[in-house]
Amino acid sequence: MNLLPHSLLDAATDLPVMVGFSGGLDSTALLHLLATAPARAPGSLRAVHVHHGLQPQADAWEQHCRDICQQWKIPLKVMHVEVARDTGDGLEAAARNARHAAFKAQLQAGEWLALAHHQDDQAETFLLRALRGSGIDGLAAMRELRAFGDGQLWRPLLPVSRITLETYAQHHRLQWIDDPSNDSDSFDRNFLRLQLLPLLRERWPHAAAAMARSAGLAADAAHLLEQQDTDDLQTCLGADKTLSITALKQLVDARQSRVLRCWARHCGLLPLPANGVRSIQQHLLHAADDQQAEFRWGDARIIRWRGHLHAATSFPKWPPGWQAQWDGSSPAQLPDGATLSLHGASAFDTPLTLRQRQGGERIQLPGRTHSHQLKHRLQASSTPPWLRAHLPLLCDGDDVLAAGDGIISALLQQWLQAHDAHLRWQPPAR
Incomplete structure (x- = not known):
């Protein structure tokens, strides 16, 4: 009994695949299907189980997954995650974000992450997006294949209904676990699955397939628009x-x-x-x-x-009064994640002090006989206002020698030119 479209199965047999394995019906059927594929290259399949710790049975589920993978001779990696409960997006979304972060951290370059979302999941996603007023991109719901981390996220079961998966699992006498949280309609997705979709099927038996097909058509339309988006973005993109x-x-x-x-x-x-x-x-x-x-x-x-x-994005704040000695021999790691480095010279003649702006600083620029307020020089510079508080000041005692790598004092500029050197400030990553 083969559930996968042949084209997708053929495309993935020679590629390394990592299956997100929860131990439930869907992922168990997918893992079995891939493990028994006749053309699957030896050693190209592995599984990852994410332990959320949200249910009392979580340890037992982990052991179940270990037993199944040992029986089928599939390498298994278990990832323990902490689910943030105060994100404002709800527990379901927080668990999904933690799970995807774990998958992304584990996925190797060129590897495909296979997830067991099926046709009914696609219909639920389409409905949820429609109820939130999503546009064409949102209504496209889940894509069968898309870039993810260092590899690709692959959902080969999107054309397959859950009842077909259940028939497959029973035919092969597979064992799976049932998550009791799936029986609670307090989550939006569960409400659709338990209350709304059965009602729709009473009147329209193929409702899930129809909504999944609409999601596919939306994906086709979104794909056509993406090229125009890319062209428009290039037209508008500046430095x-x-x-x-x-x-x-x-x-x-x-x-x-x-x-x-x-x-x-x-x-x-x-x-x-x-x-x-x-x-x-x-x-x-x-x-x-x-x-x-x-x-x-x-x-x-x-x-x-x-x-x-x-x-x-918001950057971490510097600790009050932070300062550090720096001789330039290696990049300075700043409290907000930025770095300041000296290039072209091995080190300064003597260690200097790094600190944050406090206000009222002055700096004497090259070719000037008097000092200027640093605040005014920053306002005239190309440094955006939201980054100015993160510019490290390089000081020798009370004298400001540099603010980042863009505002350099006459004294430091003379030293840099004599050593054919320069400073480079790398702002915090977005």
Whole structure:
């Protein structure tokens, strides 16, 4: 009994595959299916079980997965995770995020992560997205294959109904575990599965298949739009991954919206919500540059500055009064995750002090006979305002020698030129 479309099965037999194995019906059927594929290359299949610790039976489930994998001679990696309960997105979403983070950390370059989502799961996802007012990208629901970490996320069972999987498992006398949380309709997805979908099937027996097919059509449409999104993004993209407001204004609202979402995704930010798109279009695109208008969601920010939109995230704060001695022989690790390094010279003549701005500092620039307020020099610089508090000051006693790598004092500039050296400040990663 073969449930996989032949084209997908053939495409994956020569590739290394890591199966997300919960021990439930769906992942057990998928793991068995891949393990018994006649063309599967030896040693190319392994499994990962994520232990959430959310149920009293979690340890027993782990042991069940170990027993199954030992019986089928499949290597198993168990990942223990802590699920954040205070994210505001709900326990179900928090568990999924922790699980995906564990998968991503474990996935090797070029490897495919196989998950056992099936046709009924796709219908539920489509319904959930529709009830949240999602657009075409959201209604596309789950993709069969997409980039994920260092490899690909593969959902080969999307065309297969759950009843077919259950028939397969019974035919092969597979053993699986049942998660009692699946019987509670307090979770949105469970409510759809337990209450709404059975009601829909009474009137429309093929409701799940129809919704999954609609999700596929939405995915086809989204794919066609993605090329235009890429072209529009390249037209609007400025230096350092910023968006030109002038170029963005040349697009109609619908294309602006898609470019903004595409850009936020490329910048590694959380998905841009609908109210964020509206706020950017109605306020940021029409604000004066000196207002530094912005939209925030989660720890992400989009800020208007100097004719461009800039993407940023919240960075860790420096401990009050932090300072450290640095001789330049190796990169300095700053409290917010940034680094400052000296290139072209082995070290400074004497160790210098690194610290954060406190206010009121002055610096004497090359070619000047008097000092300037550092605050004014930063305002005239190309350093965005939200990064200025993170610029490390390099000092010799009370004298400020540099702010990051962009504002250098006359004294330090003379030393750097004599040693054919320069500073490089790497801001905190987004």
